[in-house]
Amino acid sequence: MRPKSYDIIGSKEKAVAIVEISDELKDQEKEIAEEILKTHKNVKSVLKKTSERKGVFRTRNYEFLLGDKNTEVIHIEHGCKLKLDPQKVYFSSREGTERLRISGIVKPKETILVMFAGIGPYPIMIAKKQPKVKKIISIEINPMAVEYMKENIRLNRIGDKVIPVLGNVKEGCKEWFGKCDRVIMPLPQDAWNFFDIAYKCLKKKGGFIHLYTIEKENIVEDETKKTINTLKKKINRKIKFNIRKVLPYSPRTNKYCIDLEIS
Numbered sequence: 001m002r003p004k005s006y007d008i009i010g011s012k013e014k015a016v017a018i019v020e021i022s023d024e025l026k027d028q029e030k031e032i033a034e035e036i037l038k039t040h041k042n043v044k045s046v047l048k049k050t051s052e053r054k055g056v057f058r059t060r061n062y063e064f065l066l067g068d069k070n071t072e073v074i075h076i077e078h079g080c081k082l083k084l085d086p087q088k089v090y091f092s093s094r095e096g097t098e099r100l101r102i103s104g105i106v107k108p109k110e111t112i113l114v115m116f117a118g119i120g121p122y123p124i125m126i127a128k129k130q131p132k133v134k135k136i137i138s139i140e141i142n143p144m145a146v147e148y149m150k151e152n153i154r155l156n157r158i159g160d161k162v163i164p165v166l167g168n169v170k171e172g173c174k175e176w177f178g179k180c181d182r183v184i185m186p187l188p189q190d191a192w193n194f195f196d197i198a199y200k201c202l203k204k205k206g207g208f209i210h211l212y213t214i215e216k217e218n219i220v221e222d223e224t225k226k227t228i229n230t231l232k233k234k235i236n237r238k239i240k241f242n243i244r245k246v247l248p249y250s251p252r253t254n255k256y257c258i259d260l261e262i263s
């Protein structure tokens with residue numbers, strides 16, 4: 001009686017388990033939830049995934065299986081406190097190592113724009129690990145995620161370094177054209193479509209873009225080279241790039257980060 005997999009989001013005091021249960025195990029789902037609660041004393045609620053991530057907010061549907069109906073938790077990620085309710089906003093605890101990597105690259109005095117900022121895990125990790133950063137503008141379209149981002153800024157005591165902006169990246173970025181050293185684009189389904197906006201946000205001298213994308217492993221190199229060659233011609237700038245696998249997504253398909261340096 002084992003579910004395919006489950007994630008635990010939260011802290012030592014209160015966490016939620018998010019479980020995938022195959023159709024064959026459907027009639028045992030209550031026992032599975034009980035077993036999870038028994039095994040992990042900090043887990044107070046068990047949710048079952050009932051859809052893929054969908055829509056603009058990239059949230060999914062869940063069925064509540066057992067425990068406390070209040071599924072709001074504070075997740076601890078490399079020393080950052082992230083308050084969220086997985087039923088209301090996007091959050092993936094599996095991406096913590098990638099956020100730590102990015103926060104380790106940032107240099108003092110940078111102005112950074114985080115598109116698709118969600119509840120703020122990228123800006124908060126960066127502000128914590130590189131306290132000499134100048135500012136981090138963080139744009140997000142889901143009002144509930146922006147409320148959590150504001151709360152997370154308070155919880156982590158990072159003052160006014162992170163500027164939360166509620167809105168669509170298409171509009172919200174205009175104010176920051178030509179002002180940023182680095183742009184982070186964590187919307188793997190669609191990020192390439194926002195590349196022009198990200199590029200416009202960089203300072204005249206250039207800068208860095210971290211673009212997340214989902215691609216089949218046998219074509220990721222070729223497809224990225226092709227896209228970047230087209231971009232080089234279009235913007236007439238030098239572009240160096242690196243492709244990094246972040247996580248597996250589905251068989252032979254992964255989530256990648258394309259680190260771009262534009263000069």
Ligand SMILES: C[S@@+](CC[C@H](N)C(=O)[O-])C[C@H]1O[C@@H](n2cnc3c(N)ncnc32)[C@H](O)[C@@H]1O
Pocket residue numbers: 056057058090091092095115116117118119120121122139140141142145167168169170186187188
């Ligand atoms: C894949 S999630 C990433 C969230 C966050 N960066 C994280 O790592 O947890 C993408 C986020 O982008 C937001 N989003 C989607 N389209 C957007 C747009 N056009 N402008 C601003 N935010 C958008 C969604 O609401 C969602 O919270």
